[in-house]
Amino acid sequence: MRPPAALSGADAIGPPSARGPIVPPEFLARFDVRPAVLVVPDPEGPGRARAVAGALQGRRAAMGPTVALHEGARSLRWACEALDLMRRGVLPDTELLRCQDHLATLLLLRDEALVDAMAERRLRPLEQVRPPQRERLAETLLSWLNSGHNASEVAVRLAVHPQTVRYRMRQLDELFGGQLHDPTAQFEMQLALRALQLRNGVSR
Numbered sequence: 036m037r038p039p040a041a042l043s044g045a046d047a048i049g050p051p052s053a054r055g056p057i058v059p060p061e062f063l064a065r066f067d068v069r070p071a072v073l074v075v076p077d078p079e080g081p082g083r084a085r086a087v088a089g090a091l092q093g094r095r096a097a098m099g100p101t102v103a104l105h106e107g108a109r110s111l112r113w114a115c116e117a118l119d120l121m122r123r124g125v126l127p128d129t130e131l132l133r134c135q136d137h138l139a140t141l142l143l144l145r146d147e148a149l150v151d152a153m154a155e156r157r158l159r160p161l162e163q164v165r166p167p168q169r170e171r172l173a174e175t176l177l178s179w180l181n182s183g184h185n186a187s188e189v190a191v192r193l194a195v196h197p198q199t200v201r202y203r204m205r206q207l208d209e210l211f212g213g214q215l216h217d218p219t220a221q222f223e224m225q226l227a228l229r230a231l232q233l234r235n236g237v238s239r
Contacts, residue, residue, distance in 0.1 A: 057089040070115065074107055087131065097121065097132040110134075116141060124236055143230040150234070154227040157220060160210040172210075175203040177228040180221055 063074035073090055077083065078101055087098075097117035099110030117134045120126040125144065126137055134141060144150065161169045175189060179200075182188040186204065190197040207215060214220040 057092070059086050059090075062086070062090060070118065072111060091130065093130070095121070095128070095130055095132075097134060099134050100138075101135075113141060116145070120144065125233055140233055143226065143233060147230075147234070150227060150230040153223055154231060157214070157224045157227050160214075163210060164206075172203055172207055173228055173231075175200060176207055176224065177232070179204060179207075180225040180228075 058073070061076055063072075071094075073087075073096075075083065075087060075098075078087070078098065095118075097114040099112070099114035099117075102110045113134050117126060117132055117137060120137075120140065121128055121132050126132055126140060158173070161173060164172065174193065178189040178192045179186070182192065186197050186200045189200045193200070211220075214224075
């Protein structure tokens with residue numbers, strides 16, 4: 036059997052068609068459980084997209100990554116997690132959400148308590164400023180980390196003057212001190228900021 040992928044949540048959003056699902060014989064399907072489950076062999080193979088659409092009949096679903104047959108439960112778990120993030124508006128609302136297109140998001144939000152713990156540890160200095168300023172500084176810090184510390188590129192990304200970026204970076208330097216130049220701290224700040232952005236529905 037070719038490597039399969041698991042689909043979760045075929046019944047999750049929207050009613051099924053009156054005709055019922057059309058499931059090819061090589062698919063494994065359970066529509067009597069919640070969420071419904073499909074196991075699709077060789078999901079990228081010829082005609083598979085049309086066959087999956089026929090089985091879903093307009094329902095929303097998430098497709099886990101293609102895995103070895105004995106790891107099907109792992110693919111299903113990731114599909115369930117992706118479906119939950121879609122319901123929450125973190126991942127796009129689409130008929131078939133493919134986990135392989137959102138692996139970084141799934142990884143970052145795999146354990147949100149850890150995200151909160153890392154944010155508490157690394158981003159606590161931002162609590163010293165008022166919320167509007169905190170949001171601007173957090174956005175600037177993440178762009179600075181993402182751009183390799185290039186103030187001009189940050190200015191382009193945020194549509195502000197480079198001098199504004201430099202002013203904000205001086206503020207951040209005062210708040211964070213040596214942490215701002217420590218590679219481990221930078222990496223954890225970047226992870227925490229990006230995860231918080233995703234959770235808050237910010238795509239930048």
